Amino acid sequence: MPSRPHITVDDLRIGYGTRVLMEHTTFQVERGTIFAILGGSGCGKSSLLRHLIGLELQQAGRIDIDGVGEPSQYEGVPPFGVLFQSGALFSSLTLAENLWLPLNRWTPMRGATAHELVQAKLDLVGLGAFAEYLPGEISGGMKKRAGVARALVLEADLLFFDEPSAGLDPISAVELDQLIITLSRDLGITVVIVTHELPSIFLVADNCIVLDKAAKGIVARGDPRKLRDESKIPFVHAFFTRSSYDVTANPGG
């Protein structure tokens, strides 16, 4: 019997005031997979992510995270971790303190055990030697990896990544992609990535949806490699092959 999807989005409409960014959006994310939300700038990728993690309330439709329900209504130990685009580490705290903060809020662990767990998460992302560094003292790639460690510290089985490769050099970007693969394959974590970095998409994503601003929703879904090779939709083909695409000629994508 197939397992229940980790995330179910049903007939979602999101927007701000009278401005609708996306409507009639339906998709599912299977447990333990790496799922990419793709699309050009301004298509609503990051807005969709903000709705999925409960920071914004949708105008219509349903978001259901297994075991949590509607994320914006959920209170308690966060059931997922989030890596924000900038890392969003607290600049006045060391990396270890950044990880210790949620642990201290949501678990009774203190002292040596908490230290051991924090250190292990930093080790996992390759930052074991930087526990006492402030975010301002490390590079952009290291900040993102520290953000991943913080997202992992409460042992969530679902992680959201907002533009993980943005602003990173190619080597750091590949290292982060490898880390995402490790998290999914070795820890069984479901990963949802918002990105438009093609090398990263082809390397890590099992499945994806492609959003289009003009269509106000999903224009394609499936394995990104297959979409690249087989999709007949002009926007999707242009997106995956980095070719030019005349939006005015194809307003519906």
Place this chain on the structure above:
Amino acid sequence: MSVALRADREGGHAILVATGPFDLAHATEVTQAVRDAEASLNGCRSVDVELAQIDRIDGAGAVLLARLLDRLEADGRQASVKGDNPEAARLIALYRERRTVLPAPQIRTKNPLTRIGAVVAHLPGKANDAFDFIGRCAVAIPKAAVTPSSVDWRSLPRLMQEIGADALPVTSAANLVVGIIIGLLGISELGRFGAISYVPELVVVAHFRELGPLVTAIVVAGRSGAGLASKMATMKVSEEIDALRSMGFDPVRWLVLPRCLALAVTVPLLTWVGDLLALVGGLVATVVMTDMTPHAYMEGTLKAITASNLLTGLIKAPFLALAIGLIACGQGLLTRGGAAAVGARTTTAVVLSIFSTIVISALFTLFFALMGA
């Protein structure tokens, strides 16, 4: 099922049978179980951890078991995992494989003398930064005169509004209250000698020469200085300053000069308005608390207002304003790091600005005293 790590011993070999949930929610119990099991392993040369009966495991449980195995091996014992639980085995292996062996942490000394030494050792660097910034500002003035387009003159009216006009209510209120305080103090002290008629002169001399510029400058440092420092610091950490440089602008000319100029123009005006309100404060206090009529008070005040009393105060004001502007902008431009650095620099800017205004005011007083003014 509760968490347990039972030790089954056979001579020099032990099997630690793990049962129950080994996850974050039970991490405290897991820690205790690991500690108890470790204590019961004296004399064992080899240890197997049996994973088959673990209910549930996540990263937290895996870390605690992985570190137990690490410690056993570091102690010279053979340690391994067994049992049909591939998920647990994989997690434990992952955390063991990715462990960073750190050097022993350096013990940080708390010796007060060491701390004082560290602070003193930083002073030359800080002084160098300050002189470097003052030098750049000094060079910027003639350069700005030669190329006026390198200064953001269009922002000047807005800055004068924000730094000066918007501060008027608070500086006025502060000066009014100080005028009342001087008046009450004069009534109390001079009244003992029957010299109430000298209260208007006391208010004029004390406020015009010393307290007016000082109180105004302190309020401006706390309000506008903090605002300037935090704005500049935020621009620095968000790379706006770097963007200006990359486009060929000199941040000192483009940003610092208009701000210092706005302060130098508005602080004397605020001081002058503050002086007037201090006179009102002194008048109210004296008329309410004594028999002196408003007319008599005004006569005494007008007699005391001399060019010397008025100008010694007003001459100071632009220098105090420049000190506030230079310190606030300088601290902002020296910011490195993130949000915490912005807060720290703003605090430093306010403290230094207030302290500097007091010192500069005292130096002016000394100078005027020596000159007999």
